[in-house]
Amino acid sequence: MKENMPSALAFIFLFLNISLLxxxxxxGKPEIHKCRSPDKETFTCWWNPGTDGGLPTNYSLTYSKEGEKTTHECPDYKTSGPNSCFFSKQYTSIWKIYVITVNATNQMGSSASDPLYVDVTYIVEPEPPRNLTLEVKQLKDKKTYLWIKWSPPTITDVKTGWFTMEYEIRLKSEEADEWETHFTGQQTHFKVFDLYPGQKYFVQTRCKPDHGYWSRWGQExxxxIPNDFTLKNTTVWIIVAVLSAVICLIMVWAVVLKGYSMMTCIFPPVPGPKIKGFDTHLLELDWLSKQTEGGSAPDPSWTIP
Structure with missing residues (x-):
């Protein structure tokens, strides 16, 4: 037995040397890339494999829960694709810490990733908001704005308070290079003012739970924005001003053409009283006869007014 030991060791070293050559x-050491839960009820972990050492390499994910001594293997390697492990509702517990490790093994040996400590509550990354709708509206003062409205993700339960969701929108005009971002809090609608008429705008939304990460940006x-929304009111006033100016010019032209002064047009003379059939000459003769009868000669300079 002892005589065979050196031979066995020599064979092993020879095999290792040949393998290295x-x-x-x-x-190589694998690395856990990310763990994500869309709804606090299920979650998935993905890893990046290290080098395979030139040999077929098997990967396995093992985990244990806080307060438990038992180590478990991944329940589902298929649902979430290659190099992943999916935990269904049956295997998901909130408010508990998971200690997760990925192991790699081939004929030459094995390696393991650094352990990752996961609390499902804090790895929530929801799906993007849905039903994004856009509409151009006007206020009572005719000011134009863009009305943006959306709905929470389908699988997120916000009605019962299980989730508190916050939202962001971003928009840019067709000619702009950068997005303009607005935080909307828990509102699922938003108004955007100061828009350029005649330009096309692109809008996207995303959401984040009270604990967790922002979703990816939703569908664009x-x-x-129509031109007539901002020009309609201005055009009306321009037409009114032009018509008023034309009317004033016509009135001035008519006054000048007839030769009347402006004061005459505004304050015309008041005509004196005129009684039909009244003759001032007869009145003068009657007055003269009365003066003669009284014995006084009339003043030649006096005339009937």
Missing amino acids: NGQSPP NSIE
Whole structure:
């Protein structure tokens, strides 16, 4: 037995040397890339595999829960795609810490990732908001604004208070290079003013729970701001001003053409009283006869007014 030991060790060293010369080695250290839950009820963890050492390499995910000594293996390697582990409702517990490790093994040896400590409550990354709608509206003072409205993600339960969701929108005109971002709090609608008429605007939304991460930006929607919304009111006033100016010019032209002064047009002379059939000459003769009868000669300079 002792005589065979040196031979066995020599064979092992020879095998290792041949393997190293052929580029074969134990697998590299894998790295857990991300763990995400869309709804606090399920979650998935993904990892980046290390080098395979030139040999077929098997990967496994193991985990244990806080307060438990038992180690479990991933329940589902298929649902979320390659290099992933999916935890259904049956295997998901909130307010508990998961200690997760990914192991890599081939013929030359094995390696393990650094452990990741996960609380499902704090790894929530919801799906983007849905039903994004855009509409151009006007206030009572004819000011134009863009009305943006959306709905929470389908699988997120916000009605019962299980989730408190916050939202962001971003928009830009067709000619702009950068997005303009607005935080809307828990509102699922928003008004945007100071828009450029005739330009096309693109809008997206995203959401974040009270604990967790922002979702990816949702599907892009677009709308064109009509020109007549801002020009309609201005055009009416321009037409009114032009018509008023034309009317004034016509009135001035008519006054000048007839040769009347402005004061005559505004304050015309008041005509004196005129009684039909009244003769001032007869009145003068009657007065003269009365003066003669009285014995006094009339003053030649006096005349009937």
